[in-house]
Amino acid sequence: MTDTIELQTIEVVGKAEGPHLLITGGVHGDEFESMTAIRRLAIAVDASELSGRLTLVPVVNEAAFLAGNRTAEDGLDLARVCPGDPEGSVTLRTAVALSQLIESADYYIDLHSGGIIMDVWPMSGYGLSDDPAILDVQRRMAHAFNLPVIWGTAGNLNGRSLSVARDAGVAAIYTEYLGGGRCSPEGADAYFEGCLNVMAELELLKRERPASAVTLRIEDPRPGSGHMQVQNPSPITGQFTPAVSLGQRVRPDDLLGFVTNVSGSQVHEITCTQDGYVLAIRTYPRVHENDSVIVIMEDLQPGDG
């Protein structure tokens, strides 16, 4: 039970000197766009054209991938238990291996998606670092990745891959792209292109920069602002039906969806308390009481558009 976890990594060592970039997928075992994109990068990136070093991990959380779930059998969320415990269960030992890899890098991109139960609006995110130089690099990485939405959130959340990076002084971003138990082909394409764009921004390779696809950037420094799994909890166990779509502009009292109990004798409406955009929607209809069903990215200057 206490064997060290060896992550399956692919290293591309450039002919020229340069920084070390780490790109990980499958921190959650049911997020497939990341895995596809990273395997494509392993084939596409040519050492003779690379300045620096690229470390690729298509599937960090193999135990969860094999279980067909977000988490492994121990039920622990790998993105909440970093830096882990070498004597602990499989997820805690995977967290040790992941954290060591992050600490060895100069820059880090962690690719996610909504997994089996959620869809997420395509976005790049980062923690609002206290270090202005790191924050500047993270903003540049998120812009270069070129998904439509950029979300900077409080840098004080712990247990995550990005908090390991923060503590090690490694500039890092994460990304989201749909989910719902599928592997979206456009998500895999966007991740592949996004990683190459960031590599060009960080001068690991030469590449023409595409026109910007960014349409919205919000930075929300309020404590806990990036914690998606706590918003709009279901009041009962039952079946959730959304009433909004990804990216929709919502305001207080708008209907977000409703939850119906098994017999249909109870129908609970979930109404919006925030002003902002629909960032994530639960796609798997069965919910337990207190499961988050909708995540809103709050607009801190509502009225601007």
Ligand SMILES: [Zn+2]
């Ligand atoms: Zn994830």
